Amino acid sequence: MNERITVSKQTYAGLFMVTLATLMYEILLTRIFSVTMWYHFAFVAISVAMFGMTVGAIVVYLRPHHFREERAKHRLAASSLLFAVSIVASFLIHLRIPFITTASLAGLFSIVATYVVISVPFVFSGICVCVALTKFPRQVSRLYAADLAGAAVGCILLIYTLEITDGPTAVIVVALFASIGSAFFAADCRRKKMVQLTWVVSVLLALFVVLQTILATAQLSPLRLVWVKGAPESRPLYEKWNSFSRTSVTGNPHALEHPVGWGLSPKYTFGRTVRQLHLTIDAGAATVLIGFDGDLQAHEYLKYDLTNLVHYVRPNAKVLVVGTGGGRDILSAMAFGQPAVIGVEINKDIINAVNRKFGDFTGHLDRHPNILFVNDEARSYIARSKDKYDIIQISLIDTFAATAAGAFVLTENSIYTIEAWKVFLEHLTPRGVLTVTRWYFRGRPGEIYRLTSLGSAALTELGAADPRKHIFVAKCMMAPEGSYPLDGVGTILVSREPFSEHDLDALEAAVQEMHFDLVLSPRFSLDSTFATIASGKDLDRFAAAYPINIAPPTDDSPFFFNMLRLRDVFSRQRREQGVMTVNMRAVFVLGALLITVTALTFLCIIVPLVLTADKGSLRGAGPLLLFFSAIGFGFMLIEISQMQRLIIFLGHPTYGLSVVLFSLLLSGGLGSLSTQRLRDVSVKRSAITRMLLLLCALLVFGVLTPYATRAFQASTTVLRILVATGILFALGLFMGMAFPLGMKIASKRSAALTPWLWGMNGATSVCASVLAVAIALSASISTAFWTGFFCYAVALLTIVWASRSVKI
Structure with a gap:
């Protein structure tokens, strides 16, 4: 790998915008899926997004000549632009696919078609992020920090985006951010036509966002949901989105109806009619x-x-x-x-x-x-x-x-x-x-x-x-x-x-x-x-x-x-x-999803990696493979378990984004940034020391978090946010160090190995996103957290093992 190739501030800005758009779209899809499909399919959006991104990483690994270092900057611009365009295209197609809930071939086709269509943008996002994190090893710490910082800001930005616009319009906003990221990448690769193309796309998307927002305010938006829960939806009297719901009001305010009752007595004779509107x-x-x-x-x-x-x-x-x-x-x-x-x-x-x-x-x-x-x-x-x-x-x-x-x-x-x-x-x-x-x-x-x-x-x-x-x-x-x-x-x-x-x-x-x-x-x-x-x-x-x-x-x-x-x-x-019964089906979906995700991960990610891998580069790579798999499992298990714990403590689902994810991702970015100046001779020792400190932090906060949440549950919102941020910041700081430290060690062993390891990290994260919920449901949130702790303990042992076999 040519370590002399470096990137400018435009590439950092481009990666920041792409990961910002990626996380915004991933979370936004959980909202949209909850409306267009039954609510328990919304959870699938997270795994589909991570799966698509991992497939993108595998594309980079399988086509090494197409993604050589000298072409990397142009590939960043192209893949991020395709990410932006495919967001709009895939969403428009999704709106036209009726969700069929019956257990039939038509129902299976509608689900599969939806997943395939929605995963396409994330494949391009995965290509972009993988190229950025694997082709510039000297700057991987800063790039990974930009990656996590963009994702952190995306969490906050989606909340405020949905305050001023609706879900479909927010999709175009996400595409706009991805397109701006492409413009930054294009500026670094210095290709005039690419720069012009990215800005043309950005301007068109911006104009559409303004028009759509104005019309949506008047309940006249041209871009709106067509199919809802498998049936066509007429335009409501009122519609408002936020980060955890879509509220709509339908009906005729002048019509007289029999009163709605949750448990009206058989004695009631419906002698009078009332005016009612239906809020969903x-x-x-x-x-x-x-x-x-x-x-x-x-x-x-x-x-x-x-x-x-x-x-x-x-x-x-x-x-x-x-x-x-x-x-x-x-x-x-x-x-x-x-x-x-x-x-x-x-x-x-x-x-x-x-x-x-x-x-x-x-x-x-x-x-x-x-x-x-x-x-x-x-x-x-x-x-x-x-x-x-x-x-x-x-x-x-x-x-x-x-x-x-x-x-x-x-x-x-x-x-x-x-x-x-x-x-x-x-x-x-x-x-x-x-x-x-x-x-x-x-x-x-x-x-x-x-x-x-x-x-x-x-x-x-x-x-x-x-x-x-x-x-x-x-x-x-x-x-x-x-x-x-x-x-x-x-x-x-x-x-x-x-x-x-x-x-x-x-x-x-x-x-x-x-x-x-x-x-x-x-x-x-x-x-x-x-x-x-x-x-x-x-x-x-x-x-x-x-x-x-x-x-x-x-x-x-x-x-x-x-x-x-x-x-x-x-x-x-x-x-x-x-x-x-619909709630019981949600658990069935989770069990089926866990099996499906594991099978797809094996067939679409692990099998291609094994079949196409250079056997020479894989020889002795077991410790590194285990390390990146362990931190993939560990990060998601810790993230999801802490999110579940602290959403209850903070008292509002929006805080799951604005506090939990933001704090964890931002502190992870700072942790990654702290590894940038490590000299080659100190990487191994520093990796072991920092992983040990991470385990200590997980142990301390894993024990203290339940006590802290009980002690401060009656405190003001501001104080509870400060307590949650303090808990999360130390964990995120050390968890953010693991990936760049592993990449530094891996790049010294074999440049061809890094996309492969990135793909395995993504594959295990996909599985862990479902596994974390399965563990919490079947056992407890604490069990999911301590399973994550065990994964990081395995990562510590493997980094010790790996550092002995890599000469730096």
């Missing part, structure tokens, strides 16, 4: 905006809904609603005459839709003197609050949507854990009640079983002698026996103090009056399973033996909706959960 999140989870003109008598039907059972036993209450949605629970509290209502909603776009965009329709609930809307994550808000509440209400809070970090059921949920429920119960008055509503599948009501186990476990940890005396469960079956998928809903009431006889009489009277069904109370149990769970005795052993996972989730395993154990992913019977 990622074209999946739905809530309603209710037309309200100040006449509460027109909304008496709300008193017939099971979700509002608590108001019959706690009148004159201070109410906190978790997840206001369209304002239905707030209007319900008003209908019952409650004197004070606080609605905590994490999604500001929903609040804006309810109170501003459609405020005249909803009656401007936020202007009522006893109503307060708060834009915050509920658990974090309540933990920081010094107030006590008589009622905390959580009604069907889920989004069927993917956060920017992954798919809903495959990611953490901070509301449904023992630690969260302890916070809720501790912020109740002595007469206070926590009321939670979820779906009730008559065949095996897994979600209600799990809510009951959550209540029992939280009460036990708070010192309750007999948890069952604090728990009341009722159900409302909305469909006839055997109907699917809408069986019914169940509501659990968990009181701070044991329910009094008067409370139980009032609740049972309301249940009987409304023709609901009593499931569990201190006096009655529908079946022995509810009785056993509510008692709290041997709960862990009972839950472990139950066919589905009904154990109470914790912050270390916060996957409430994951009730299907990985060993049962192919069991159709255990995947059946009524309306929530």
Whole structure:
């Protein structure tokens, strides 16, 4: 390898822009996939992106003459320009591919076609990044730092991009950034026609972004989603994207309809009609905006809904609603005459839709003197609050949507854990009640079983002698026996103090009056399973033996909706959960994805590498191969596990990008930069020392992170961000050193080996991105973290081994 070839600042800037665009597009696709396909396919976007980039690296390895050092700068400009153009082309094709959910050849073709089309831009990105990191060994530390810094800034930039525009427009913005990166590369290779071409493409993309943004503001954008969840979508009345949701409102504001109810009593006769609009999140989870003109008598039907059972036993209450949605629970509290209502909603776009965009329709609930809307994550808000509440209400809070970090059921949920429920119960008055509503599948009501186990476990940890005396469960079956998928809903009431006889009489009277069904109370149990769970005795052993996972989730395993154990992913019977069967399919997709990704990695990456490798260059390369594989596994396992831990701590999915990824990637870039000035004679010793320091940092912060998150959970947002940044910075600093140190050692052994090692690092990262979630689901987040620690321990041993066989 010709080490005399160097790069200018333009190449650093070009690589920065390309990796910025790459990570922006990767994360943006998780958002778009969550809307266009079922939410659990959004998680696949991450693996597809990494797979495409690794294939790009393999192309560089398999075509060495095409990517010689003297051609490297031109190849950087060309591949990054193709990256920009293919982003637009592949996305336009994706919009025209209907997503077919049926288990058929057509369904399989739509999925495969989508994955192939979407992976193309990442192949060009992979070519660009691989050339940059393997053809200029003298500057690999600075280049890798630019790589990570670009990715870090991309995390932040996507958040603000989606604040001012929509998802489809953001795709064009990403292509614009990639094109600007190509212009920087072209300036360094000094080819006039290439420079002109890159700037022409950049200007055209910029003009389209401006036009699209203006039209999107008026809900007239020419570039919009065509197929949503396998069906064509008409233009909504309102649409707004952010980093964790796409909110849309549809319907006719003047039409009269039967009122929507989650668990309306069979006694209700639908005598009156109301005006309603339908608000959806990622074209999946739905809530309603209710037309309200100040006449509460027109909304008496709300008193017939099971979700509002608590108001019959706690009148004159201070109410906190978790997840206001369209304002239905707030209007319900008003209908019952409650004197004070606080609605905590994490999604500001929903609040804006309810109170501003459609405020005249909803009656401007936020202007009522006893109503307060708060834009915050509920658990974090309540933990920081010094107030006590008589009622905390959580009604069907889920989004069927993917956060920017992954798919809903495959990611953490901070509301449904023992630690969260302890916070809720501790912020109740002595007469206070926590009321939670979820779906009730008559065949095996897994979600209600799990809510009951959550209540029992939280009460036990708070010192309750007999948890069952604090728990009341009722159900409302909305469909006839055997109907699917809408069986019914169940509501659990968990009181701070044991329910009094008067409370139980009032609740049972309301249940009987409304023709609901009593499931569990201190006096009655529908079946022995509810009785056993509510008692709290041997709960862990009972839950472990139950066919589905009904154990109470914790912050270390916060996957409430994951009730299907990985060993049962192919069991159709255990995947059946009524309306929530879609969540069980997500775990099936994860298991199938883990197998598929492993097979594709082996066939498309490892096999070509082995078949085309120069046997001479591979002789003795085992330690280096193992090192780059180990750090590929280790980095993703640590990154994803820390992200899952800290998103709960920080209290908002957006912080998974703006704090966790940004801090980890930026500090990794600084760590890489710190290896730039190492002299050849000191590389081996420095690599061993720094890997040892990394293990020490992982050990310290792996132990301290759970304690730190508990100690600071009630602190201000700023302080929690500082704590999270401090935890992540030290880890990222040392993890960022591993790759350039390994490359420095490898380049001294064989120049032809470096793209091969880069490809193996990418291949293991692809597998680890799925494996990290699989480990967290089947065991815990801590287990995934310590698996990453083990991988870095293996990397330390192999770098010692490798350094002995390489003469520097």
